[in-house]
Amino acid sequence: DGGITQSPKYLFRKEGQNVTLSCEQNLNHDAMYWYRQDPGQGLRLIYYSQIVNDFQKGDIAEGYSVSREKKESFPLTVTSAQKNPTAFYLCASSIAGGTSGNTIYFGEGSWLTVV
Amino acid sequence: GENVEQHPSTLSVQEGDSAVIKCTYSDSASNYFPWYKQELGKRPQLIIDIRSNVGEKKDQRIAVTLNKTAKHFSLHITETQPEDSAVYFCAASTGNQFYFGTGTSLTVIP
Numbered sequence: 001d002g003g004i005t006q007s008p009k010y011l012f013r014k015e016g017q018n019v020t021l022s023c024e025q026n027l028n029h030d031a032m033y034w035y036r037q038d039p040g041q042g043l044r045l046i047y048y049s050q051i052v053n054d055f056q057k058g059d060i061a062e063g064y065s066v067s068r069e070k071k072e073s074f075p076l077t078v079t080s081a082q083k084n085p086t087a088f089y090l091c092a093s094s095i096a097g098g099t100s101g102n103t104i105y106f107g108e109g110s111w112l113t114v115v
Numbered sequence: 116g117e118n119v120e121q122h123p124s125t126l127s128v129q130e131g132d133s134a135v136i137k138c139t140y141s142d143s144a145s146n147y148f149p150w151y152k153q154e155l156g157k158r159p160q161l162i163i164d165i166r167s168n169v170g171e172k173k174d175q176r177i178a179v180t181l182n183k184t185a186k187h188f189s190l191h192i193t194e195t196q197p198e199d200s201a202v203y204f205c206a207a208s209t210g211n212q213f214y215f216g217t218g219t220s221l222t223v224i225p
């Protein structure tokens with residue numbers, strides 16, 4: 001799971017700003033995911049992508065946007081429409097979304113704080 | 116969609132004792148069940164997993180059991196050590212998505 005790189009590690013957002021979190025993987029994984037984790041809470045799926053140029057909304061997609069122009073990259077934009085974005089964001093990947101038994105590996109995470 | 120419930124939310128054990136964390140799932144199509152350990156401020160790391168054609172799997176002090184009929188699976192940690200203290204997440208997957216439990220905060224008291 002060391003092949004998933006998220007940046008920045010810490011990010012501060014002002015009210016009304018859009019910010020983008022980067023996620024790059026060199027594992028040749030087809031599927032990529034973004035999760036949000038609030039303190040003391042579980043992982044909630046924001047968006048996922050099983051193939052280049054295609055992505056699907058997760059449970060809490062409102063106020064977020066993604067793109068998947070390259071297999072290795074899946075950036076997440078937190079828009080001003082997301083009213084409570086302060087959280088720990090985890091990017092993840094797996095070999096193939098449609099194949100059972102392929103586990104999911106996580107990046108180091110990005111802390112986003114609204115100031 | 117899938118619903119994964121995890122219990123307990125917090126667990127304290129004495130060093131050397133065993134710890135058991137239980138999860139239930141709702142979608143009978145789920146066929147892969149990984150467990151993750153997350154230390155504070157760090158990413159979840161896979162510690163053990165089990166597929167639906169297996170009832171039990173063991174790796175040193177860690178074991179996972181799966182009951183497909185009852186739709187529940189459990190994590191067992193024996194001879195607990197202080198470094199086992201962390202948050203543990205279960206997950207269920209049909210292959211397309213992964214659904215996570217809400218986590219169990221395990222504290223091992225020296």
